[in-house]
Amino acid sequence: MEKKELVLILDFGSQYTHLITRRIRSLSVFSLCISGTSSLETIASHNPRVVILSGGPHSVHAPDSPAFPADFLEWAQSNGVYVLGVCYGLQLMVQKLGGVVRVGQKQEYGRMDILVEGSSGIFGNKKLGERQVVWMSHGDEAAVLPDGFEVVARSQQGAVAAVENRERRLFGLQYHPEVTHSPEGMETLRYFLFDVCGVSAGWKMENVLDEEIRIINDKVGPEEHVICALSGGVDSTVAATLVYKAIGDRLHCVFVDNGLLRYKERERVMETFEKDLHLPVTCVDATDQFLSKLKGVVDPEMKRKDNWKGIHMHL
Numbered sequence: 653m654e655k656k657e658l659v660l661i662l663d664f665g666s667q668y669t670h671l672i673t674r675r676i677r678s679l680s681v682f683s684l685c686i687s688g689t690s691s692l693e694t695i696a697s698h699n700p701r702v703v704i705l706s707g708g709p710h711s712v713h714a715p716d717s718p719a720f721p722a723d724f725l726e727w728a729q730s731n732g733v734y735v736l737g738v739c740y741g742l743q744l745m746v747q748k749l750g751g752v753v754r755v756g757q758k759q760e761y762g763r764m765d766i767l768v769e770g771s772s773g774i775f776g777n778k779k780l781g782e783r784q785v786v787w788m789s790h791g792d793e794a795a796v797l798p799d800g801f802e803v804v805a806r807s808q809q810g811a812v813a814a815v816e817n818r819e820r821r822l823f824g825l826q827y828h829p830e831v832t833h834s835p836e837g838m839e840t841l842r843y844f845l846f847d848v849c850g851v852s853a854g855w856k857m858e859n860v861l862d863e864e865i866r867i868i869n870d871k872v873g874p875e876e877h878v879i880c881a882l883s884g885g886v887d888s889t890v891a892a893t894l895v896y897k898a899i900g901d902r903l904h905c906v907f908v909d910n911g912l913l914r915y916k917e918r919e920r921v922m923e924t925f926e927k928d929l930h931l932p933v934t935c936v937d938a939t940d941q942f943l944s945k946l947k948g949v950v951d952p953e954m955k956r957k958d959n960w961k962g963i964h965m966h967l
């Protein structure tokens with residue numbers, strides 16, 4: 653059920669892209685972020701209900717600026733997919749559809765008032781004529797809109813702040829609704845997803861767990877065993893915990909003490925896994941092998957118990 657309601661984010665390099673993904677998930681809708689230059693085949697394979705084009709540090713005029721595949725917008729239209737361009741994403745959409753993007757006369761960075769001037773789907777009628785504070789971060793701006801588009805909000809300086817072509821289900825925000833500096837941004841995203849696009853909420857973080865466990869079980873099969881190299885860091889800890897939930901004792905975790913660990917790291921890792929997570933771990937003491945390989949770089953006799961800090965800094 654939930655996957656059919658997928659909001660796919662095409663990432664064009666904005667520092668806020670992952671925040672958009674998180675915000676959408678916090679609205680109980682599954683969202684996934686993939687590269688903005690993914691092929692149409694990849695995009696279509698996710699079967700998204702909505703695609704959000706992220707912001708990014710580029711200018712659409714730069715020769716190598718990233719872009720969605722050439723036939724993406726046509727594909728979206730013929731498949732009933734809603735598209736929302738945010739900042740660079742808006743500019744890209746405008747440019748690809750024959751509009752004009754140019755270097756803004758008054759480039760807008762930071763807090764800005766916008767005025768909703770269209771009875772738009774993205775703000776809802778209740779916002780018409782309303783001012784709201786948003787967070788801008790752009791040098792370029794949409795100067796001429798493609799056919800079928802209308803401006804639904806402008807900044808206090810007169811720049812285009814929001815556009816839409818309702819018939820083609822294309823929308824654009826020049827500002828960043830996902831940051832807390834746009835206080836009404838979440839409301840706009842909520843309105844857009846649920847009222848404009850008709851997405852239904854119902855996804856929970858727990859769904860990821862169930863899905864991953866199912867994938868692991870399929871991959872490993874009913875009898876095979878798995879070895880996990882466990883460092884105690886976030887990545888291998890999450891991986892080991894998921895695999896353990898899926899296949900239990902058929903998982904064998906190995907932690908290698910290479911002699912270059914932090915103070916009492918070995919003890920901490922072993923304790924965390926065995927006592928807190930109830931996950932058995934085999935510790936391989938490879939201190940001697942590792943340190944002898946480092947002969948000449950560090951003194952092999954200088955074991956971590958005596959002077960581990962010395963080893964670390966020496967390296």
Ligand SMILES: Nc1ncnc2c1ncn2[C@@H]1O[C@H](COP(=O)(O)OP(=O)(O)OP(=O)(O)O)[C@@H](O)[C@H]1O
Nearest residue numbers: 881882883884885886887888889906907908909910
């Ligand atoms: N001391 C170790 N013992 C066992 N496996 C290790 C050890 N150090 C690293 N690994 C394995 O190599 C992978 C990559 O290690 P790296 O130091 O690059 O950490 P990482 O990618 O940040 O992952 P993590 O968050 O699990 O540490 C780890 O996820 C783990 O599977």
